[in-house]
Amino acid sequence: MGDNEGLPALGQASGRALARGVCRLLRSLDFATLEEVVPGPGRLRVDVMALGPRGEIWVIECKSSRADFLSDRKWQGYLEWCDRFFWAVPADFPRDLLPGGGGLILADAYDGEIVTMAEEAPLPPARRRALTLRFARLAALRHQGLRDP
Numbered sequence: 850m851g852d853n854e855g856l857p858a859l860g861q862a863s864g865r866a867l868a869r870g871v872c873r874l875l876r877s878l879d880f881a882t883l884e885e886v887v888p889g890p891g892r893l894r895v896d897v898m899a900l901g902p903r904g905e906i907w908v909i910e911c912k913s914s915r916a917d918f919l920s921d922r923k924w925q926g927y928l929e930w931c932d933r934f935f936w937a938v939p940a941d942f943p944r945d946l947l948p949g950g951g952g953l954i955l956a957d958a959y960d961g962e963i964v965t966m967a968e969e970a971p972l973p974p975a976r977r978r979a980l981t982l983r984f985a986r987l988a989a990l991r992h993q994g995l996r997d998p
Contacts, residue, residue, distance in 0.1 A: 866958035867911040868897050871937045874954065874961035875899045880907070883988055888930035888980060893923045895930070897937070900984050906930070906972060909954065911937045918946055930980065933967035 872882040880899040887894050888908075897909040908931035912918040928934055935952035938944070947953065952967025972980070 864896060864911045864913050864917065867913055867937050867939065867956045867961075868909075869958050870956035870961045871897050871909050871911065871954055873959065874956065874963070875907075875909075881984075881988070883984060883991070886984070886987060888927070888983070893926055895927050898931075898984060900981065904977065904981060905932045906977065906980055906984075907933045907935060907967070909935045909937050910951075911956075912942065913939060915943055915946060918942075928970070930972075930976070932971055933969055935963075935967050937961060 868884050872884065875882050875897075879902045882897055882899045884897055885894050886898040888898065895908045896911040899907040899909065901907065908927045910924045910927065912921075924934075933952060934950075935954050936947050937954040937956045938947070939957060940955050944953070950968055952963065953965040954961045954963050956962075
């Protein structure tokens with residue numbers, strides 16, 4: 850099976866392909882990443898959650914097109930669950946659509962680049978601890994599921 854099997858070609862970015870490029874970028878910055886994470890009970894699912902080397906938590910919302918962005922307004926609910934919030938979009942995305950305050954990552958299926966660093970809004974200690982524990986448990990359960998489906 851090829852490394853790029855099932856992923857769209859460049860120029861045909863999907864949210865899944867963007868998430869892959871974002872995760873590769875963040876790994877190069879020493880972040881651990883998980884895709885499709887529910888940060889708390891009854892919450893919506895974030896596209897990418899990243900845990901940094903100093904315990905910082907970033908959330909990245911991947912938008913592949915104008916239509917994808919306009920059809921989804923749940924992103925504001927993510928702000929209380931991260932230290933920094935980023936948009937990840939392909940290079941040809943109409944950036945004037947994106948609201949201010951978040952960071953910007955340009956990505957494709959293979960890599961990404963932080964264009965604008967997100968503003969920092971530190972999490973309260975109790976929420977950070979709960980999210981870090983949730984992140985660790987989810988990662989371990991996913992790993993176990995791969996080893997013993």
